[in-house]
Amino acid sequence: MADTIFATSSGRPPAAIAIIRISGAGAFDAASRMAGKLPPPRRAGLRQLRHDGVLLDEALVLAFPGPASATGEDLVELHCHGGRAVVAAVERSLSAQSGLRLANAGEFTRRALINGRIDLAEAEGLADLLAAETEAQRVAAMSAAEGRVSRAIQGWIDRVAMLAAQVEAALDFADEDDVEDDPAAMGQVRSGMQLLSDDIEAVLAQPPVDRLRDGIRVVLAGPPNSGKSTLLNRLVEREAAIVSPISGTTRDRIEVAVAHAGLPFLLTDTAGLAGATADPIERIGIARAHRAIEEADLLLWLGDETPPRRDAIWLHARSDAVGRDHVPAGPMLAVAADHPTTIAALWKLLTSRAQDLVPRVDHLALGTTQRRQCHTAALALAEPWADLLIGAEHLRVAHSALAAILGLNSTEHMLDTLFGRFCIGK
Structure with missing residues (x-):
């Protein structure tokens, strides 16, 4: 027989209300020892919670008989006041009862899966x-x-x-x-x-859901001192990367998560792509920059030379610098750190490109493992x-x-x- 488990299921106290859940064969007995007679199933009742005769709190108590409960087992919810001391006292009282233990991470949902209330997807x-x-x-x-x-x-x-x-x-x-x-x-x-194989392949042709979960990887790349770190800071609206006129300031990948227009992005600043160098740390940084370029969902190229990828967004960076006011043929957008309109234009372009990389609301979105299994089936x-x-x-x-x-x-x-x-x- 599975253990009877308990845990606070609401946010971390202090809060207005704290919900403490008890699930398992002994849930009703455990709650009755604290609250007395339980209210009818699925009806809230105000009860005094006591331990060894000492009043802990007044709480709303709800009982959900299994299997028609969230976990598929007998389940009780104690809606207590959300102070730290109140929650701690109720949890100590439950811990003192034989046969009860604190739930592990995800254990309530895991029991729902095992008991057929939900499936793995x-x-x-x-x-x-x-x-x-x-x-x-x-x-x-x-x-x-x-x-x-x-x-x-x-x-x-x-x-x-x-x-x-x-x-x-x-x-x-x-x-x-x-x-x-x-x-x-x-x-x-x-x-x-x-026909079924074709139907599955049609779903697999849609973008995976993982880019929504992990963020759309946007990599800023180019030669040293091309404005990558400055542009990253403007895009995320904070000083996330060190900016310096000294060549080679950025030696490793700097990743910053940011949300824009309802989409998650993971922006990556990379080491400048210099020529041959005797510095072993700089060589590692350049190697990681090349790897980031290959793995990028979207590449922002800030160099004046042709980008290393045909699908790169080629930027004419530092367009407000002396001698760079003219946009040459090739770059599709001029950006300047002190010109907010150019940053807004870049975000608009990034968002437009990103929309094609994430699943549409009306399409079925599968994760990596789900896609692998579907591919095997197809x-x-x-x-x-x-x-x-x-x-x-x-x-x-x-x-x-x-x-x-x-x-x-x-x-x-x-x-x-x-x-x-x-x-x-x-």
Whole structure:
């Protein structure tokens, strides 16, 4: 039998209200020892919370019998006053009860998954929702948490199951000596598998959700003293990078997260791309700059020479400096640190480019692991075969890959990694 767990599920005190949740087979008994008779299910009741006869607080108490609760188990919520001393006293009282323990990070949601209240895709969406800092992150996470990804994946699983049933039927009615005598049945299954593979690939062609979670990587690159650090500071509106006329001031990558127009960006300042150098630290910085350029979602190139990537946003930097008032052919935008209109124009360009790198609100957004499993399924479904037994095996592989997205064959390590992203109490 699983332990009965408890934790504060609201924000860190002090606060107006603190919600302390208790979940497990002993939840009702534990709450009754403190609050006396519990109110009817799903109805709030005002109760005095006591420990060894000492009044701890007056709180609203709600009881949710399992399995129709957030965790699928008996669950009680204590809505206490949100002072630190009150919360600490209630938690000490619960800790003193035999069979109760403080919940681990994400353990309430993990129990909801294990007890079938949510699936793995919904749990991942909830984790992203808790971490959301921009509107785009919130919208994508809410879509997953409310089951949009799950419904799509389940629909694909159902289609695989129907195709597998057709294969089983064809095998059952085929002659033992020749299971390939029904070309019509084989053709129908093949076309169904290919159509499903095409549908999955169409979703995989959309941008991944990871750029919303991790930020769109914008790398500022160019030769030394080309204005990279100054431009970074203007874009993030604070002194995030050291600015100096001394060549080689920036030796390592400086990363700054910023939200703009509802989108998350990760701006990276890099070491100046100088020629050969005897300084080993500078060589490491230049190597990291080259790697950042390769990995960038968007590259801001501040050099006067042709950018190293054809898709780079080529800037005519320091356009207010002496001798740089003329914009040569090549750069698409002139920027100057002391001219806010040029910074605004650059943000407009970055936002426009970024919109094409993140999933649209009306499209299904998948994460890296989900995309990998879908790719495995699509490949298996599109694999040519001549024997129904081989076709059945391809369907089994596709089913297994899609089921993994919903957590139907998840490993403990994978679950530990996911729920380690949650806070205690969720």
